[in-house]
Amino acid sequence: MKSSFVVPTDLDPVQRHPKAAKAGERMRMHNPMCFGCGEESPNGLRLEMFAGEEFTVDAAMRVQTQFEGGPGVIHGGVLSTAFDDVMGMVPLLVGPSAVTVHLEVDYIKPIPVETTLQFRASLLGRQRRKIYTEGIAHYGDPTQPVAVAHGIFVTINAREHFADHLENSQLSDEYKRRLSRP
Ligand SMILES: CCCCCCCC/C=C\CCCCCCCC(=O)SCCNC(=O)CCNC(=O)[C@H](O)C(C)(C)COP(=O)(O)OP(=O)(O)OC[C@H]1O[C@@H](n2cnc3c(N)ncnc32)[C@H](O)[C@@H]1OP(=O)(O)O
Numbered sequence: 001m002k003s004s005f006v007v008p009t010d011l012d013p014v015q016r017h018p019k020a021a022k023a024g025e026r027m028r029m030h031n032p033m034c035f036g037c038g039e040e041s042p043n044g045l046r047l048e049m050f051a052g053e054e055f056t057v058d059a060a061m062r063v064q065t066q067f068e069g070g071p072g073v074i075h076g077g078v079l080s081t082a083f084d085d086v087m088g089m090v091p092l093l094v095g096p097s098a099v100t101v102h103l104e105v106d107y108i109k110p111i112p113v114e115t116t117l118q119f120r121a122s123l124l125g126r127q128r129r130k131i132y133t134e135g136i137a138h139y140g141d142p143t144q145p146v147a148v149a150h151g152i153f154v155t156i157n158a159r160e161h162f163a164d165h166l167e168n169s170q171l172s173d174e175y176k177r178r179l180s181r182p
Pocket residue numbers: 001002003004030031084085088097098099100101102127128129130152154156158159162175176178179
């Protein structure tokens with residue numbers, strides 16, 4: 001399927017989920033082995049996510065030297081991974097887990113390694129299972145972004161969606177234990 005990013009005009013109303021993290025609170029990891037935000041991922045990006053006001057998520061990422069793409073600057077694919085993960089937390093403010101179906105990134109300025117990049121992801125709207133998000137990367141002033149991303153996430157039943165793949169997880173035993181609970 002080839003799609004482009006167009007936020008529909010006939011959006012559904014959204015409310016913050018009663019169990020969602022409050023503004024300023026750290027958001028729970030969806031998976032400790034996640035390459036983007038997992039604390040147990042051995043070579044991951046180690047993004048730290050915080051819920052913001054309304055439907056926003058803030059995150060910070062140290063641009064490690066191993067993230068280099070062009071000489072001295074971040075690899076574009078690493079940056080898109082970070083956007084994917086930060087924007088992927090926005091659905092959790094609204095309700096169920098969701099996975100990426102569409103992601104696009106505009107790269108505005110080169111981003112040197114050994115800097116700390118800030119991210120802010122925002123909800124643009126929801127229509128049925130589709131959640132439209134925007135992400136910006138900046139050095140502290142969100143009005144001066146160095147990259148901007150747009151993503152569509154589709155809500156899933158996480159148990160069903162991942163059922164056939166849990167065996168491959170580095171935490172497969174833990175997930176099998178969880179699945180065996182009623
Ligand atoms: C004890 C076990 C529990 C485990 C607990 C774990 C908790 C973890 C929780 C959460 C994890 C979050 C992880 C975040 C990490 C960062 C995010 C990623 O990197 S995710 C990885 C990359 N993404 C994928 O692998 C998706 C692959 N795609 C799919 O699997 C399917 O496409 C799926 C399930 C998303 C949708 O398939 P359908 O058959 O259910 O539904 P259909 O009807 O095709 O789509 C639903 C709606 O979405 C639109 N849609 C689908 N694809 C689209 C696209 N590319 N662009 C625009 N719209 C699209 C469709 O047009 C439809 O819209 P209309 O409701 O009819 O209006």
